[in-house]
Amino acid sequence: MMKDFVGKLFPAVPCLFDEAGNLDEDANLHYAEYMSGAPVDGVAVWVHTGRGLFLNEHEREKVFSIWRRKFRDKIVIAGAGADSDVFESEGEDGYIERAVKMANMAKDLGADALLIFPPKPFEDHGKKVIKYHEEISSVELPMILFYLYPEAGGVEYDFEILERLLGMKWVIGIKLATLYSVVKMQDISNFVVEKFPNKVLITGEDRMFGYSLIRGAKSALIGLGSVLPNIQREMMNAYFEKDYDRFVKLMITVDKIAESLFVDPMEGYIERIEYMLYLLGIVSRKNVFDPHGPGIHDGDKERIRKVLVELGYL
Numbered sequence: 001m002m003k004d005f006v007g008k009l010f011p012a013v014p015c016l017f018d019e020a021g022n023l024d025e026d027a028n029l030h031y032a033e034y035m036s037g038a039p040v041d042g043v044a045v046w047v048h049t050g051r052g053l054f055l056n057e058h059e060r061e062k063v064f065s066i067w068r069r070k071f072r073d074k075i076v077i078a079g080a081g082a083d084s085d086v087f088e089s090e091g092e093d094g095y096i097e098r099a100v101k102m103a104n105m106a107k108d109l110g111a112d113a114l115l116i117f118p119p120k121p122f123e124d125h126g127k128k129v130i131k132y133h134e135e136i137s138s139v140e141l142p143m144i145l146f147y148l149y150p151e152a153g154g155v156e157y158d159f160e161i162l163e164r165l166l167g168m169k170w171v172i173g174i175k176l177a178t179l180y181s182v183v184k185m186q187d188i189s190n191f192v193v194e195k196f197p198n199k200v201l202i203t204g205e206d207r208m209f210g211y212s213l214i215r216g217a218k219s220a221l222i223g224l225g226s227v228l229p230n231i232q233r234e235m236m237n238a239y240f241e242k243d244y245d246r247f248v249k250l251m252i253t254v255d256k257i258a259e260s261l262f263v264d265p266m267e268g269y270i271e272r273i274e275y276m277l278y279l280l281g282i283v284s285r286k287n288v289f290d291p292h293g294p295g296i297h298d299g300d301k302e303r304i305r306k307v308l309v310e311l312g313y314l
Contacts, residue, residue, distance in 0.1 A: 005113070005142075005172060005200045006218045007240055008041035009233050010077060011225030012049040012204070014270050014290070015063055016283060021291035023059045025066070027283060032070040034282050039233040040225065042075030043067055046106070047115050048152060049223040049270055052079040054292050057105065064109045077144065077221065078106035080136055081117025084153070092128065095121060096135050103139040113142040115175060115221065118155035126161050137170040144202060144221065145174040147188060149181070151266060156184070159191055166196045173200030175221050179207060179266070189215040206262045206269075210251030213239045223269065224258050227276045228313075231257070253311065260307040263300075271296045276304050280313060 013035065016027040035043065045067050046052030046060055055063065068076050082098035090098070103114055116136060122128035137143060145165050148154025154177070157165065165171060174192060178184040185205060192201045193216040203209060203217035206224040213236065225232055235250035261272045271290040277283045288296065308314040 004075060005144075005202070007236070008075070008219040009039070009225055009229060009236060010042045010044050010075065010219065010221040011035065011038075011040055011229055012044040012047045012221060012223045013067070013226050014223075014273055015045075015050040015052075015055065015059075016274070016287045017289050017291055019286050019289055021289070023055075023062060024287055025062055027287045028063060028066050029070075031277070031283060032066050035226075035229075036070040038229045040074070040229050042077065042112070043071060044077040044079070044115055044221050046079035046102070047077075047221075048079070048117075048148070049226065049273070050079070051270070051290070051292050052102075053081060053083040053117065060102075060105065061109065064106070064111070068110050075112045076110070077113045077115050078103075078109075078111040079117055080106060080114045080139075081119070084120050087121040092121075095119070096132055099132065100135050100139065103136050103141065107139055107141050111141060113144060113172070114139070115144045116146055118146055118148050118153065118157075120153050120155060123150075123155040126158075129155065129157070129161055130164055133165055133168060133171075137168055140170065142172045143168070143170045144200075145171060146177070146204075147174060148177050148204075149179040152177070152179075162188070162191065163195065166192070166199055171199065173202050173219075175202040175204045176212065176217070177204035177206075179205070179262075182208065182211075185212060186215055189217070192216070206258045207255075209254055209258065210235060210239070210247065223273065224254070224261065226273050227261075227280070228257055256307055256310070260304045263303075265294045267292075268294045268296060268300065272300055272304060275301060276308065279305060279308055 080103035
């Protein structure tokens with residue numbers, strides 16, 4: 001199973017809504033068809049980019065079924081967790097139960113692995129963080145830990161907690177998305193590579209994609225992969241093949257794409273990705289809408305268009 005997650009590119013795909021905020025099944029199906037022909041090794045659904053914690057069970061089932069159907073022979077990773085509002089209304093036990101229920105649903109629908117949302121309500125309680133992951137592990141699916149920057153609802157696990165989590169039976173690796181902190185990315189990468197060489201270090205560093213490979217990442221599970229994945233696949237191949245001149249050239253291109261999308265306010269990156277997909281003719285203008293994001297402004301649109309023109313896509 002571990003080898004299935006080494007050297008791979010897994011886009012964390014957005015969930016497409018219409019202008020009224022309703023799930024657009026046709027748009028998601030069309031997008032899944034497009035991605036099924038892209039040079040990717042699978043996809044991640046229900047994760048942060050796909051607003052998984054905000055979808056109801058019916059929407060989750062629809063989204064998962066679309067991607068599973070189009071990716072029959074590839075890996076489909078599903079997010080598992082619970083929104084912090086659940087903790088406020090249902091307490092600690094209810095919060096964990098919701099996360100386990102989401103994981104079980106993913107397994108029943110045919111998920112190959114889980115990406116575990118950080119338990120934000122437990123960020124100052126190490127034992128509860130451990131309990132949360134242990135309960136989800138009872139589902140018995142391969143688990144990918146998620147070190148996510150706090151502004152996106154993440155938890156900055158210390159090394160003691162990381163050691164406990166990475167030592168769990170069903171944990172196959174960890175995704176890093178530190179975003180603003182190259183120091184944290186370096187330190188955690190070193191820790192995983194040195195202490196847990198049998199676990200997969202997976203990058204989610206959209207703004208440090210190429211550099212994170214240099215620091216030891218063996219695969220990518222990344223929102224940036226939702227658009228122009230071919231360039232990112234080429235960059236990864238160049239690095240793993242030790243074609244470093246080509247790698248650096250491709251990394252510069254990938255960085256330009258990321259820098260047009262992943263800017264403050266950072267929660268707007270999803271709608272920016274959708275806008276780039278629209279300019280590329282992959283989604284409709286009506287589907288450039290994230291009901292849970294801050295929206296997109298004219299400056300975003302001009303920056304994204306400029307990059308695509310520079311790269312020869314427009």
